[in-house]
Amino acid sequence: MNQKVLLTKQDIDSILHRLACQLIEKHHNFSESVIIGLQPRGVYLANRIKNILENEYQIKNIDLGFLDITFFRDDFRRNEKSIEASETQIDFLVENKNVIFIDDVIFTGRSVASALNAIQSFGRPKTIELLTLIDRKFCRHLPIQPDYSGKSIDATITDKVKVYWKENADEDQVFLITN
Amino acid sequence: MSQLSVNHLLGIKYLTPDDIDLILETAKHFKEVINRPIKKVPSLRDITIANIFFENSTRTKLSFELAQKRLSADVISFSAAQSSVKKGETLIDTVNNILAMKVDMVVMRHAHAGAAHFLSQNVNATIINAGDGAHEHPTQALLDSFTIKEKLGSVAGKKVVIVGDILHSRVALSNIFALQMQGAEVRVCGPKTLIPKHIDSLNVKVETNLRKALEWCDVANMLRVQNERLDVSYFPSTREYAMQYGLTKELLDSLNKEIVIMHPGPINRGVEITSDIADSKQSVILEQVENGVAVRMAVIYLLASKIK
Numbered sequence A: 001m002n003q004k005v006l007l008t009k010q011d012i013d014s015i016l017h018r019l020a021c022q023l024i025e026k027h028h029n030f031s032e033s034v035i036i037g038l039q040p041r042g043v044y045l046a047n048r049i050k051n052i053l054e055n056e057y058q059i060k061n062i063d064l065g066f067l068d069i070t071f072f073r074d075d076f077r078r079n080e081k082s083i084e085a086s087e088t089q090i091d092f093l094v095e096n097k098n099v100i101f102i103d104d105v106i107f108t109g110r111s112v113a114s115a116l117n118a119i120q121s122f123g124r125p126k127t128i129e130l131l132t133l134i135d136r137k138f139c140r141h142l143p144i145q146p147d148y149s150g151k152s153i154d155a156t157i158t159d160k161v162k163v164y165w166k167e168n169a170d171e172d173q174v175f176l177i178t179n
Numbered sequence B: 001m002s003q004l005s006v007n008h009l010l011g012i013k014y015l016t017p018d019d020i021d022l023i024l025e026t027a028k029h030f031k032e033v034i035n036r037p038i039k040k041v042p043s044l045r046d047i048t049i050a051n052i053f054f055e056n057s058t059r060t061k062l063s064f065e066l067a068q069k070r071l072s073a074d075v076i077s078f079s080a081a082q083s084s085v086k087k088g089e090t091l092i093d094t095v096n097n098i099l100a101m102k103v104d105m106v107v108m109r110h111a112h113a114g115a116a117h118f119l120s121q122n123v124n125a126t127i128i129n130a131g132d133g134a135h136e137h138p139t140q141a142l143l144d145s146f147t148i149k150e151k152l153g154s155v156a157g158k159k160v161v162i163v164g165d166i167l168h169s170r171v172a173l174s175n176i177f178a179l180q181m182q183g184a185e186v187r188v189c190g191p192k193t194l195i196p197k198h199i200d201s202l203n204v205k206v207e208t209n210l211r212k213a214l215e216w217c218d219v220a221n222m223l224r225v226q227n228e229r230l231d232v233s234y235f236p237s238t239r240e241y242a243m244q245y246g247l248t249k250e251l252l253d254s255l256n257k258e259i260v261i262m263h264p265g266p267i268n269r270g271v272e273i274t275s276d277i278a279d280s281k282q283s284v285i286l287e288q289v290e291n292g293v294a295v296r297m298a299v300i301y302l303l304a305s306k307i308k
Helices: A008-028 A043-055 A110-122 B017-033 B060-069 B091-099 B116-121 B136-153 B170-181 B210-216 B238-245 B249-253 B285-302
Strands: A004-009 A033-037 A061-067 A098-106 A127-137 A150-153 A159-162 A173-178 B048-053 B074-079 B106-111 B128-133 B158-165 B183-191 B205-207 B217-221 B259-261
Touching: A004 A008, A004 A127, A004 A150, A008 A043, A008 A127, A008 A150, A033 A110, A043 A061, A043 A098, A043 A127, A061 A110, A061 B116, A061 B249, A098 A110, A098 A159, A110 A127, A110 B210, A110 B238, A127 A159, A150 B158, B017 B136, B048 B060, B048 B091, B060 B074, B060 B128, B060 B183, B060 B285, B091 B106, B091 B116, B106 B116, B106 B285, B116 B128, B128 B136, B128 B249, B128 B285, B136 B170, B136 B217, B136 B259, B136 B285, B158 B170, B158 B210, B170 B183, B183 B210, B205 B210, B210 B249, B249 B259
Parallel strands: A033 A061, A033 A098, A098 A127, A127 A150, B048 B074, B048 B106, B106 B128, B158 B183, B158 B217, B183 B205, B217 B259
Antiparallel strands: A004 A173, A159 A173
16 A cells, blocks of 8 residues: 655645635625535535635635535445434525535545535525535546646545545645555 | 444334434434425435334324435335224235335334334334334334433433333333433332332332422423223322322422423323423423434434345
């Protein structure tokens, strides 16, 4: 097994600032836009992006929610994935809003497809976009692409991408693990 | 990955404390789901469930049906009164005929203790016991625990008294198992004639004085007098029962603390509990009903995940 650093702490820091600026370009003061972190791992990234927007670009009162897709998965009973849910917390209306989904890695696209179904329970958004830190190209099962991506990588289906945040590990880092 | 240790829900006594934790934790998420503008998830869209009720039921049957529909399962329901059971068909034949229509899960209520267990050994489907005689009513106990947890933060360390007809109550037995498994202390209170002989073997103390029981407890679960099961007279009159074991506002106000009042329904207002108590802030009776849907969704979802 081979482990390679894909992104260092400094890389992640500059990528998050770049992603925040790209969001501002499109969503301005976020009055019509909301951020939804996809549980469980998109939550860290969503919180980080929100903090940068608020503290460094003075955009206040951004609506941030967390969406769990466990009950919307298309592989229930079909594999050994966890059936345990995480918390969904969306305390605002998404009806007619521009929703930005945030997740750490996009791989097959199935989680995002489930999220597209799950968010309908909270209303009909005007638009939905996707922001990810890592885009694993050539692994998609569905025609879903991120609108904002920190880094695109070419990885085979058996490779693993591990994202660590200082909130749950020592420091921010992304690794590519190959066999 | 966490999974239930069982393939059927036949009774609380077959569960582990981890199973109960997993069910209550999952139910918390389903409670959030059923408070969304759109209260439905697609998890069970390829599962068919039959609700077979050989005994009357309103809220349990509705609650199960709603839970199944919120999970997108296909649901068929039938009551014994309209079935071939009346024509002499056996339980196994009845259920196997239903299963031949490609049903994956059976929710059954039956007048005989052990009916759900018997079925689980003899038919090829996931079985959920929705009440079997005076034996167990596991989903009621789970929703009661969920409600206590929601109201008081935890079940562990709490003192719960179950008041009324313990002898004929499947709710009492399931609650005793569930509460003790989670670290609560349980007592029962009622006329001696309605307390089972071997209650001591369950490590449950008996209190025949309602006031003393209430002074001791954090939660009082008031059971209905099951007139339909009383084959002989267990107390002189309903009026006398109400005077001895009925919960009134005066009695509750005279305690120097606030306790949580539960009731599995249906209520005999003015017998085990007065109307002003049933509708008071201390009563969590309607929360129990709401939580019943979330808890049943959790049970069905977790058991369905094991169907291959």
